Amino acid sequence: MVAPARRVALLGGGFSTDGDGLLDDWLLSHVGRPRPKVCFVPTASGDAPAYIDQFLSAFESRGCEPSVLSLFRRELDDEALRRLLLDQDVVYVGGGNTANLLAVWRAHGVDRVLREACNRGTLMCGISAGANCWADGSHTDSFGPLTFLRDGLGLLPGSVCPHYDSEPGRRASYRQAVATGMLSAGWAIEDGVGALFADGRLEEAVSRTPEARLYRVQAEGANEAVERALPCRLLAESRDA
Known part of the structure; x- marks a missing residue:
């Protein structure tokens, strides 16, 4: 029996930031079930109630079977937690503090x-911290100033940088981290982009807007890094077609 591919989707948006629903609809198109089970994990935001309500509203309206794993108000024992996560079609991780997210996850197994x-x-899948967490390392503001974190789950090889176009200093700081070897080569996500990986290989890149891009960032030479923009399918055109 062939093992299923390890699939990870990095989101530069979704229900918490976008009104058109394009990225979340794209994500669900890769599930292949009429009523997919989607579990939201809002650890990075400290299980913010308003964030949870946003998720439930967005995914109930899409005909999903949504659930939430709360760890700051944990009610499940270890076996029930395991059953919940293993029963999902999608695990959707919210934004917030990447370092705190990883520490809490490890404390709870x-x-x-x-x-x-x-x-x-x-x-x-996930946005911001929820995108960072899957890679070997990431670019983060978890500690205040922008810096690198080499402590991810490693389900996606390399590194990730979210908000590449929208937060001051992100682009230069991430490129420096890759150039100096503090982070391995990786993926820089502009807001509005979605990227799907299978077993570490990029399968598809999409965008809500014509301007948003996905970049591959790699070290080149001594203390230099280069970025390469990758083609993204425009979702708005796909919906209008």
Whole structure:
């Protein structure tokens, strides 16, 4: 029996930031079930109630079977938590503090269950911290100033930088981290982009707007990094077609 591919989707938007729903609809198109089970993990925001309400409203209206894994008000024992995550078609991780997210997950053993779920075919995805967490390393403001974090789950090889176009200093700081070897080569996500990976290989890149891009950023020479813009399919055109 062939093992399913490890699938990870990096989102530069979604229900919490966009009104058109294009990225979330694109994400669900890769599930292949009429009523997919989608579990929201809002750890990075401290399980913010308003964020949870946004998720439930957005995914109930899409005909999904949504659920939420709360760890700051945890009610599930270890076995129930494992059953919940392994029963999902999609695990959707929200934004916030990447370093705190990873620390809390490890304290509760969630990191191990997520790896198991991913190996079984569950689609892992998220925005901002929820994109950072899947890679080997990431570019983050978890500690205040922009810096690097080499402590991700490693389900996606390399590094990730979110908000590449929208937060001052992101582009230069991430390129410096890659150029100096503090982070390995990786993926820079502009707001509005979605990128799907299978077993670490880019399968598809899409965009809500003509301007938004996905970049591959790699070290080149001594303390230099180069970025290469990758083609993105425009979702608005796909919906209008």
